[in-house]
Structures are given as C-alpha cells and as structure tokens.
Amino acid sequence: MVFPLAGPCTRFTAKREDAMTDKDGAIAALDTLLGQRLVRSKADLAAHGESESHFATTPPDAVAYPETAEEVARIVAICARARLPVVGWGAGTSLEGQAQAFQGGVSVDFTxxxxxxxxxxxxxxxxxxxxxxxxxxxxxxxxxxxxxxxxxxxxxxxxxxxxxxxxxxxxxxxxxxxxxxxxxxxxxxxxxxxxxxxxxxxxxxxxxxxxxxxxxxxxxxxxxxxxxxxxxQPEAISAAICAFPGVGEAVGAVMDAIQMGLPVARIELMDAASVAAANAYSGMDMPERPHLLLEFHGSPAAVAECSETFGEIAALHGGSGFDRATRTEERNALWEMRHNAYYAILAARPGARAIVTDICVPISKLAEAVDETRRDLQESGVQGPILGHVGDGNFHAILLIDETDAEEVAAAKAVSDRMVKRALRLGGTATGEHGVGVGKLGYMRAEHGQAWEAMGALKQAFDPLNIMNPGKLVPPRN
Amino acid sequence: MVFPLAGPCTRFTAKREDAMTDKDGAIAALDTLLGQRLVRSKADLAAHGESESHFATTPPDAVAYPETAEEVARIVAICARARLPVVGWGAGTSLEGQAQAFQGGVSVDFTxxxxxxxxxxxxxxxxxxxxxxxxxxxxxxxxxxxxxxxxxxxxxxxxxxxxxxxxxxxxxxxxxxxxxxxxxxxxxxxxxxxxxxxxxxxxxxxxxxxxxxxxxxxxxxxxxxxxxxxxxQPEAISAAICAFPGVGEAVGAVMDAIQMGLPVARIELMDAASVAAANAYSGMDMPERPHLLLEFHGSPAAVAECSETFGEIAALHGGSGFDRATRTEERNALWEMRHNAYYAILAARPGARAIVTDICVPISKLAEAVDETRRDLQESGVQGPILGHVGDGNFHAILLIDETDAEEVAAAKAVSDRMVKRALRLGGTATGEHGVGVGKLGYMRAEHGQAWEAMGALKQAFDPLNIMNPGKLVPPRN
CATH class of the missing domain: 3.30.465.10 (Uridine Diphospho-n-acetylenolpyruvylglucosamine Reductase; domain 3)
Structure with a gap:
C-alpha cells in the first residue's frame, strides 16, 4: 500500500530519451556499454546469487562491473527503459538478502x-x-x-x-x-x-x-x-576480557558501565556456547562461560583509569579472570577471534546454515531481552549461541539449522520471530545493524506502523518504476 | 521545478472525508475545534508575524494553540481542505523566517x-x-x-x-x-x-x-x-578564556586543537568588535581583542590536562591572559555573556536590525574563510562583528543595518552573499545551524545542484498540496 497522498497527482515530467525496451535489448545495450565488464557466465551469475545467510540462491540476469559513476548512471538508465531491476553488490556479506536479485535483473558489482x-x-x-x-x-x-x-x-x-x-x-x-x-x-x-x-x-x-x-x-x-x-588513532589502546558466572551477570555489568557513562570503545558479549565454538575454531582456551570483551581508547592514563573502573564493576557482578591485553598482538588475536565468531559458530555444527537474528533494545531492557531469548532457545531445543554489541543493546542469536529438517527450520524461525516481537515490545527494533532486505520485511509494519507507508511514498517519489532493488525494505507495490 | 519522475503518475488514494472549503470555512472549523485556543486578536497575529531577524512582519490569518497531537492532526486536516498554509511556531527565535506565515495561514503555536x-x-x-x-x-x-x-x-x-x-x-x-x-x-x-x-x-x-x-x-x-x-553531567567542568593578537591567530589555535583531537566541549570565537559590544552590554572588562572562550568536560584530571594542553597551543599562537574559570558562577557569567552577544551586538548600534550570516566550512578552510570575510567587511564599510562556533568551522558575522538606508542594506546583503559563495567555494555550506527558511532559499541550487530537486520530489510526496510551511526550503512549485 502506498502512503495515501491527499492531493493532486504527481506530474510525470521526465524527458524520455529512448523508448521502452525489453530485457534482451537492455542486456545488449549494457554489453555495448561495458564490453567484457558485462558478465553472464554461469559461475559469475551463481556467485552473485548467493549470500552468507539462509536465503535461496537466485542468480541475476547479468553482472555489471562499472568503473565510473557515469557508467553506473548509464546502466541504471538502460535498466529503467526495460524495467529491469538494479541491485548493488559490494562484498556480498549482507545477511538479510539485500544484495540478491530475487526478481532477476542486473547485479552492479563495485569491485x-x-x-x-x-x-x-x-x-x-x-x-x-x-x-x-x-x-x-x-x-x-x-x-x-x-x-x-x-x-x-x-x-x-x-x-x-x-x-x-x-x-x-x-x-x-x-x-x-x-x-x-x-x-x-x-x-x-x-x-x-x-x-x-x-x-x-x-x-x-x-x-x-x-x-x-x-x-x-x-x-x-x-x-x-x-x-x-x-x-x-588513540594514543593508547587497551583490551580486556572477563568471564562471568552467567549471561545475566555479564549484561548487568554492561548496563552499569553504560549507565555511568564509562567511555568504552568496544564492549562485546559472547555466551558460553559462543566461547566454546571460538575455542575450537580459533585455538583459544577461555573457560566455557559467558565473557565480555572490552577495549578502551584514550590517553594512557585515561585508558588505565577506565580499565580499572570496569574491573571494579565486573567484580561486583561476579566477574573473574579479568585480564588486560595491552600488547598489540594480544589485542589482535582477541578481536580476530571475535570477528571469526560467526564462522566459528557455523563450524560448530558442520553442514548447518544460520538464521542470524539482530535485535536491539534500550539498554535498560537488555537483561530482560537476553534472558527471555535464552529461555526460549532452551525450551525450543534450537541451537543458538548468543553474541553481540551489548553496549548498544544489540545482540545476535546465531540459529543453526539443518535446512533439510523442516521441523527444525520452523522451530528456529519461530524463535527468530519471537525475538523480534520481544524487541518491539521492549521499545527496540527488529534490526540493529543487519538491515531489512527481505529477511525483516515482514516486521516493518509492526515496527513502524503508518511510518512504513511514508517510507513507501518516499520510495515511490524516488523510484516510480520500482527498479532499484525491488522487493526489499518498503511495502510491496499494490 | 519538481524532480522529474521517470514513471507513471503517483496514484491519489486518500479517502476524502470532507469536501474542499474556503479560508473562512476553515477558520470557522478551527474555531469550533479549539474555542478560545484559536486566536485572531491583532496583537497575537502581529506577535506571530515577527522574527528576531530582518524579515518583514507578516501576520498569519489565525493562531492555534493545540494541546494534543490529535488536535494538531485535526488542524492540519482542516487546513488541507482549504489549502491553507500551516506554519509551526515554537519560541519565535529562528533567524531565516522559518516561523513566519509569509503566505498567510495558521500559525500553530506549541506553547x-x-x-x-x-x-x-x-x-x-x-x-x-x-x-x-x-x-x-x-x-x-x-x-x-x-x-x-x-x-x-x-x-x-x-x-x-x-x-x-x-x-x-x-x-x-x-x-x-x-x-x-x-x-x-x-x-x-x-x-x-x-x-x-x-x-x-x-x-x-x-x-x-x-x-x-x-x-x-x-x-x-x-x-x-x-x-x-x-x-x-560531567564530573568536572572548566572554562577558559584567552585573548589573541588577531583573529587569524585565534583561528590557528582552534585548528590545531581540533586537528589534534583535543576533546573541547565548547570553543567559541569573538572578534574585537564582539568583545567591545559584550563589554558594554554585560559589564565585562575583556581587552578589546579577539578572544576564544572554551569549556572542558570530563574527570577532574582529564579537564586539567585538556586545559593545560590548550594553554600551550594558545601560547604558540600568541595567546595571552589565558584564564581558567572553574567556579560555577564564573562559568555562568562567561556563557551568559556569550549567549547575550547577539543582543549586545544589536545594542552596539541602537535602532539597527541585523542580517545574521551563518556559514560553515571544513576546518582546514576556517582561517581563509574568516580572513576573507573580515577583509570584505572592511572594504565594504559594513559593520559586522564576527563570532561563532569555530570548533565546527561555523561562524556568524552579525551585519548591522539601518533599514531605512537602502545603500547600506544593499552593501550588507552583498557581503552576506559573498560569504555564502565563499563557503560553497571552500566546500562548506550556506548555513551551519540557522537553516534555510526564506533567507537562504536562493543558495540551495548552488549548494545542492540536482539534489535540491530531489528535495522537491520528497516534499511533493509528503505534502502534495504544499500547505506545510510553503515557500520555504524546497524549490518553488512550478
């Protein structure tokens, strides 16, 4: 549904240089424009139809490799004449299907x-x-x-x-x-x-x-x-890691640190299952308990003061083994482990795919959101290690699924659904950082109400032909 | 000109509850809705037609004092039926005519x-x-x-x-x-x-x-x-004031402080003329030279460290009389003086009105922008004390004019015009914080190019009847 406009019809004022074409005409025109930089090989189309997430592989009709903004403009103009979808492609790392051409069209690869x-x-x-x-x-x-x-x-x-x-x-x-x-x-x-x-x-x-x-x-x-x-670049950087008896205690420490305005540069949660996966994947030997990973940026004195203050907060919440990493190699190893946590979790169940959840709630609701999610995972029997950027109130459960097991997939999707509804009930959002794509499209009306229709009106104003990454983010055209 | 839309006409899908009315019908409906909270007294209309700036007084047709969002929605719906402009009113302190009803209509006062x-x-x-x-x-x-x-x-x-x-x-x-x-x-x-x-x-x-x-x-x-x-609220606050031999030296100190990432909470410039005006108006006794006013927020140790570092930077640029104000009363007096600087400058020339300029440039261009502006003011014989939020690259020349002297007004407007063009040439903006209203409307095409037409398309999508503060910010309807 389009946002109802209470006025006269928007005028069609564009000068049309060319008549409408069909898809083959557009592909031919793109071929003339780009030569070898328009690719239709099976391998390239397949690579641009995949994502790191659980969505079906859907190859585009062609992949364009522009080198200038002017070429991009020509590509879009050619696609507009054929009403052919135009989908941007960066590194293919988005998690809600944003870069996939579900309706076909041209994948514009910015490599x-x-x-x-x-x-x-x-x-x-x-x-x-x-x-x-x-x-x-x-x-x-x-x-x-x-x-x-x-x-x-x-x-x-x-x-x-x-x-x-x-x-x-x-x-x-x-x-x-x-x-x-x-x-x-x-x-x-x-x-x-x-x-x-x-x-x-x-x-x-x-x-x-x-x-x-x-x-x-x-x-x-x-x-x-x-x-x-x-x-x-900060004058001094110091990282720290700290184990907690439970996720609740770790989250309590985060809430205290944020509410007192402690200037942390990073404050990350990994639950026991995430830690176990990371130990196996990255050769670490952390105790298999929930951990917070932190980093402080500033002057040497400020960094030392922050680190000490956080140590005190952690102790109040039962934190143990608080360990500072001030050497660059130690820090790099720590964050490499954290960055690889998603792959580590995937590797914890060979052959599994992931449904990655991404809710974000006000910091005062973080403990409640994490607690309820963990209980839900246990009761549903879904394997879903939790990690996240808890300083923002943002966390992910990585739901591991055997795609051939319909019951398991349904159970995981139900957990994901309840997580989003929980986030909305707590004043939060369906997606803290992964975006809407197609994966979170179904929650936009619940999250935004009539403001979602305003987004639809905005899309209509900027893209009346609905060729720019169609089927994503906004209400479907009626 | 509206941003050309390359597609079919946007559908008109709103359900219309009521037929179109004329202005009198709308005023009558508002009167029924709001009773005594719809005001048409001469005094109230006149008060809502004025601004603190140099624009002509243009009273609205009526002033509405809603108490709820629902009442605001009803007001807008009634005005939509009569195509009557709706202009929001807060405290009437905007400087580019944003709150004035230049096309008549209803002033919605949120008091x-x-x-x-x-x-x-x-x-x-x-x-x-x-x-x-x-x-x-x-x-x-x-x-x-x-x-x-x-x-x-x-x-x-x-x-x-x-x-x-x-x-x-x-x-x-x-x-x-x-x-x-x-x-x-x-x-x-x-x-x-x-x-x-x-x-x-x-x-x-x-x-x-x-x-x-x-x-x-x-x-x-x-x-x-x-x-x-x-x-x-920061644990410790410390203010400081420092005189410089010239504006160039003061700006040099600002650029050094910002580029080294010194965490200042405020860093304000007043040129010699602003200082003289403030001395007279606020009973201060600063030497009549350019000054920087600073504030630091943080832990007592951090604040002391910052303040000391800035003292060293200032000394390198010829700063003198660096004076810290750590007591609350001293700080309050300092910032009250700064907040009143606009009125102090106005009072420096009794009967004068002001054209307030508001350019903002990349920090590396700040010295150049201030220098050229000062030279221009001198050469044009326009009285225009300079002050501003120079940590952002944002400064104001308050151009004092005798509105009855056409030549003087023209000279001041020419200075203001050259300031904006200078800002745009240096990669900056026509307005750092005062907004567009009608005062900066004429520069939007130069600043934004075709992106201004995109703003017009957006306005058209959200306000097809052009009743929301018409004539401001976006391209005029054709």
Whole structure:
C-alpha cells in the first residue's frame, strides 16, 4: 500500500530519451556499454546469487562491473527503459538478502570502483569509491594517524556498509555508518548523478539526503562515492576480557558501565556456547562461560583509569579472570577471534546454515531481552549461541539449522520471530545493524506502523518504476 | 521545478472525508475545534508575524494553540481542505523566517504542548512535547545527573530546534539536533500521526525518517513529540578564556586543537568588535581583542590536562591572559555573556536590525574563510562583528543595518552573499545551524545542484498540496 497522498497527482515530467525496451535489448545495450565488464557466465551469475545467510540462491540476469559513476548512471538508465531491476553488490556479506536479485535483473558489482579518491588529513575526512573495503581503507590510512572506526566484522565494502547502515563492535564509541558518512554521490533511479551533503562538520541546509541514502539498501539509488569521517588513532589502546558466572551477570555489568557513562570503545558479549565454538575454531582456551570483551581508547592514563573502573564493576557482578591485553598482538588475536565468531559458530555444527537474528533494545531492557531469548532457545531445543554489541543493546542469536529438517527450520524461525516481537515490545527494533532486505520485511509494519507507508511514498517519489532493488525494505507495490 | 519522475503518475488514494472549503470555512472549523485556543486578536497575529531577524512582519490569518497531537492532526486536516498554509511556531527565535506565515495561514503555536512526557534515566533518554524549551528541560533534569547538551544560545523550544537542526556552542562535543533526536511523533500533511524511530540506540530498520524530519523546518509535517538523547553531567567542568593578537591567530589555535583531537566541549570565537559590544552590554572588562572562550568536560584530571594542553597551543599562537574559570558562577557569567552577544551586538548600534550570516566550512578552510570575510567587511564599510562556533568551522558575522538606508542594506546583503559563495567555494555550506527558511532559499541550487530537486520530489510526496510551511526550503512549485 502506498502512503495515501491527499492531493493532486504527481506530474510525470521526465524527458524520455529512448523508448521502452525489453530485457534482451537492455542486456545488449549494457554489453555495448561495458564490453567484457558485462558478465553472464554461469559461475559469475551463481556467485552473485548467493549470500552468507539462509536465503535461496537466485542468480541475476547479468553482472555489471562499472568503473565510473557515469557508467553506473548509464546502466541504471538502460535498466529503467526495460524495467529491469538494479541491485548493488559490494562484498556480498549482507545477511538479510539485500544484495540478491530475487526478481532477476542486473547485479552492479563495485569491485572495480575501489579507489581512495581524496584524503584530507587536516579535515579528518576521506572520499572513497563504494567498492573500497573497510580493511583496505584502514590499510591506506595506516601512516596518517587516522582510522575509520566502523567495524561490522566482515570485510565489507564501504558502499555496502553505508547502504545497510552497518555498525558493529565500535559503534558504542564511534557511532554507526549514520554518524560517519558526511556526504555521498548517488545515481538515482532516473540515471542522474546527485551529490548530497557538504564537507562542513554540520549543516542546516535542507533535508538530510545523506542520512536518507544511508540505510536505504540501494532502494532509492546507488552510492557511487562516499565522504567519510575519520578519527585520530588513540594514543593508547587497551583490551580486556572477563568471564562471568552467567549471561545475566555479564549484561548487568554492561548496563552499569553504560549507565555511568564509562567511555568504552568496544564492549562485546559472547555466551558460553559462543566461547566454546571460538575455542575450537580459533585455538583459544577461555573457560566455557559467558565473557565480555572490552577495549578502551584514550590517553594512557585515561585508558588505565577506565580499565580499572570496569574491573571494579565486573567484580561486583561476579566477574573473574579479568585480564588486560595491552600488547598489540594480544589485542589482535582477541578481536580476530571475535570477528571469526560467526564462522566459528557455523563450524560448530558442520553442514548447518544460520538464521542470524539482530535485535536491539534500550539498554535498560537488555537483561530482560537476553534472558527471555535464552529461555526460549532452551525450551525450543534450537541451537543458538548468543553474541553481540551489548553496549548498544544489540545482540545476535546465531540459529543453526539443518535446512533439510523442516521441523527444525520452523522451530528456529519461530524463535527468530519471537525475538523480534520481544524487541518491539521492549521499545527496540527488529534490526540493529543487519538491515531489512527481505529477511525483516515482514516486521516493518509492526515496527513502524503508518511510518512504513511514508517510507513507501518516499520510495515511490524516488523510484516510480520500482527498479532499484525491488522487493526489499518498503511495502510491496499494490 | 519538481524532480522529474521517470514513471507513471503517483496514484491519489486518500479517502476524502470532507469536501474542499474556503479560508473562512476553515477558520470557522478551527474555531469550533479549539474555542478560545484559536486566536485572531491583532496583537497575537502581529506577535506571530515577527522574527528576531530582518524579515518583514507578516501576520498569519489565525493562531492555534493545540494541546494534543490529535488536535494538531485535526488542524492540519482542516487546513488541507482549504489549502491553507500551516506554519509551526515554537519560541519565535529562528533567524531565516522559518516561523513566519509569509503566505498567510495558521500559525500553530506549541506553547501549550510544553510537558516532559517521560524521563528514562536508565536509558539516558526523555520524551517531550515540542513546546518544551531547552532551559525548561534542563531545569527538569537538574536532579538526575543528566542534561540535554544542544545549546543554540536562545531559549528555543525543542520542537523548533529539531525542525531547524539547531546546534550551537556544544556541538563540537555533543553533536547537533541530528545527533540527539532519537525518535519523533509527527503529524503529516494529510493529518495523520506517525511515529519514527525506536528507542534503541541504533537501528537499520528502513529509511531514517527521524533524520528526515529533523531540519525539515515543518515543510514535511509538524513534530508533536520528541525522544531525545541525554548525557551524563560531567564530573568536572572548566572554562577558559584567552585573548589573541588577531583573529587569524585565534583561528590557528582552534585548528590545531581540533586537528589534534583535543576533546573541547565548547570553543567559541569573538572578534574585537564582539568583545567591545559584550563589554558594554554585560559589564565585562575583556581587552578589546579577539578572544576564544572554551569549556572542558570530563574527570577532574582529564579537564586539567585538556586545559593545560590548550594553554600551550594558545601560547604558540600568541595567546595571552589565558584564564581558567572553574567556579560555577564564573562559568555562568562567561556563557551568559556569550549567549547575550547577539543582543549586545544589536545594542552596539541602537535602532539597527541585523542580517545574521551563518556559514560553515571544513576546518582546514576556517582561517581563509574568516580572513576573507573580515577583509570584505572592511572594504565594504559594513559593520559586522564576527563570532561563532569555530570548533565546527561555523561562524556568524552579525551585519548591522539601518533599514531605512537602502545603500547600506544593499552593501550588507552583498557581503552576506559573498560569504555564502565563499563557503560553497571552500566546500562548506550556506548555513551551519540557522537553516534555510526564506533567507537562504536562493543558495540551495548552488549548494545542492540536482539534489535540491530531489528535495522537491520528497516534499511533493509528503505534502502534495504544499500547505506545510510553503515557500520555504524546497524549490518553488512550478
């Protein structure tokens, strides 16, 4: 249902250069435009039909590898004439099917748009193409004293991270992509290139279009360049790890730390099952109990003070084995283990696939949300290790399923469904950082009410032909 | 010009309860709805036609004083039937004519919607009605250990501050309204009440409608409730003041402090003319030279360390008389003086009105922008003391004009025009915090290019009848 508009019909005012074509005509035109950079090999189509999550493999009709914004604009214009879907592809690491072409069409792969365009160290910002990955950017920045903090775990592209409004382990300190994208270049559904935002640190000059395209999952346009906020590398970094008797105690420590305003840079929960999986996968030897993993950034004195304060908080909640890792190698090993936790959990049940949940609740409701979820998992007999960015109130249960066992799949989906409803009941959201795609589409009306229809009206205004990643995020067209 | 839409016409799907009416019919219906809370007295109309800036007084047709979101929705629905403009009114402190009903219509005054609805200290958030002022909110919070940091100087309402995407002296540390509004309740142009955002600290659940309504200046809907992020009152606060031989040296010190990541909570510039005005108005005795005013928030040790570091930076740039104010009364006197600087400057030339400029540039361009502006002021013979939130790259020249002197007005407008063009040339924005209204409307195409037309398409989708604060922010309808 489209948001009812209480007025006269929006005028169709575009100048149409070309007549409508069919799919074959569009593919031929793309072939002329891109030559060998339009690929239709079975292997390439299959690779762009897969995801890391549990959705069915659905290959696109073609994969385009543009090198410039102008080429992207031409691709979109050609697809518009044939009403052919256009789906952006970064690193293929999204978890709700955002990059999959469920309705066919052209997968626009940004692999070749992977340049850092301009670094301005004095202003602590950088302009990059969308195919640059976060690791590549930080590698490029290593000699500057600056870094880009948003860290979703996977080595995603920055275009994909912006489109999904990604966050991850450091959001508690540095914010999400919403907070770290300053300006964008975007190709809109009619094949135009627009620029949103200025490089000034703030602006009141009209609607926040930058914020609108961040998190829009390519449904309003394709991002072709991003200007990102950089941060100074902290003078000192200290990591810590601490075991707790139960998840409730660990979450209690998190709530205390956040509510007292302790400036943690990372504060991550792994439950006992996650710890067991990580021990096996990453060769660690943590006691198989719930753990918090922390990091502190600042001056040496500030970092030491924070770490000490957290040690005291942890002790009050029964924490034990509080262990600081100040050496770089120790820290790297710790966070590599954490980043690999998803794969470790998958490996804990060979052959299994995962339904990844992603709820986020107000911090005062975190203990309740985690507790009820754990009880539900136990009662349902679903295997679902829990980990998450608990400083934000965001956590994941990784529900492991044997896809051939319909009963098990149904039980896992029911757990996931109850998790989302629990989050909404507690004032939270269906998705803290993974986005909507198709996986969370069914919850948007419950989460947003009539505001979801406003999103539909917005989509209609920007993409009247419904070619930009159709079937995702907004209400289906009627 | 409307953003050309490359597709079929948007359907008109609203159920129309009532036939179209004329203005008198609408006023009569509002009178029935609101009784004595619909006011048409000359004094009240005149008061709602004025602003603190230089725009002509243009009274609305009526002033409505709603008490609930439902009443606001009814007001908008009644106005929609008569195509009567609806203009929100908070404290009347906006500077670009945002609250003035230049096309007539109904001024919706939120004075009676001034309640703090729900404080959740554990989650560090609060839900308020739009008519609550920032001072009233902080008064309410005084016993909680929490505060709301955004401080534009004027005691504006929070609904108005959100609509203008206001910021002010503390944005360098705590961000702008964009960063501190979590969720909204909004009455849309068709008289519906929608809720945007969740109370979770982050979400990837669809388009950022909250961010879209923040800074929309009431052109997409009227905010009827806001959920705001609160911050812990810092353990220690220390203010400081420092004189510099010239503005260039002061700005140099700011750039060094920001680029090294010094965590200042406020860093404000007043040039010699602003200082002279403040001395006269607030009974201070600062040397008549450019000054920086600073504030540091944190632990006592951190605050002392920052203050000392800044003292060293200032000394390198010729700063002198670096003076710390750690006592609350000293600090309050300092910031009251700063908050009154606008009125002090106005008082420096009795009878004068002000054209307030508001450019914001990347920090690396700040010295250049201030230098060129000062030279321009001197060469044009326009009286324009400069002050600003220089930690963000944002500054104001308060251009004092005798409105009866056409030549002087023209010279001041020419200075203002060149300031905006300078900001855009340097990668900045026409308005750092005052918004567009009508005052900056003429620069939006230059600043945004085709993205301004995208804003027009968005307005068209949300407000097809063009009744919500018409004539502001977006391209005029063709």
């Amino acid at each position: 070749r748009m992977n340049k850092v365009l301009e670094l301005r160290a004095d202003d602590m910002d950088v302009t990059v193409q969308p195919g640059v990955t976060r690791e590549a950017l930080n590698h490029e920045l290593r000699a500057t004293g600056l870094f880009f903090p948003v860290d979703p775990g996977a080595n995603a592209t920055l275009g994909g991270m912006a489109s999904t409004r990604a966050s991850g382990t450091t959001a508690v300190r540095y914010g999400t992509m919403r907070d770290n994208v300053i300006a964008l270049e975007v190709v809109t559904a009619d094949g135009r290139i627009i620029r949103t935002g200025a490089r000034a640190r703030k602006s009141s000059a009209g609607y926040d279009l930058t914020g609108l395209f961040v998190g829009a999952e390519g449904t309003l346009g394709l991002i072709t360049a991003l200007t990102l906020r950089l941060h100074g | 009676r919607m001034n309640k703090v609805l729900e404080l959740r200290a554990d989650d560090m958030d609060v839900t308020v009605q739009p008519g609550v002022t920032r001072e009233a909110l902080n008064h309410e919070l005084r016993a909680t250990g929490l505060f709301f940091p955004v401080d534009p100087g004027a005691n504006a309402t929070l609904g108005g501050m959100a609509s203008t995407r206001a910021s002010g002296t503390t944005a360098v540390r705590y961000g702008t309204m964009r960063d501190n509004v979590i969720a909204l309740e909004v009455v849309t142009a068709d008289g519906r009440i929608i809720r945007t955002g969740a109370r979770a600290r982050k979400s990837s659940a669809g388009y950022d409608l909250t961010g879209l309504f923040v800074g929309a200046e009431g052109t997409l809907g009227l905010i009827t409730a806001l959920t705001l992020r609160l911050h812990g």
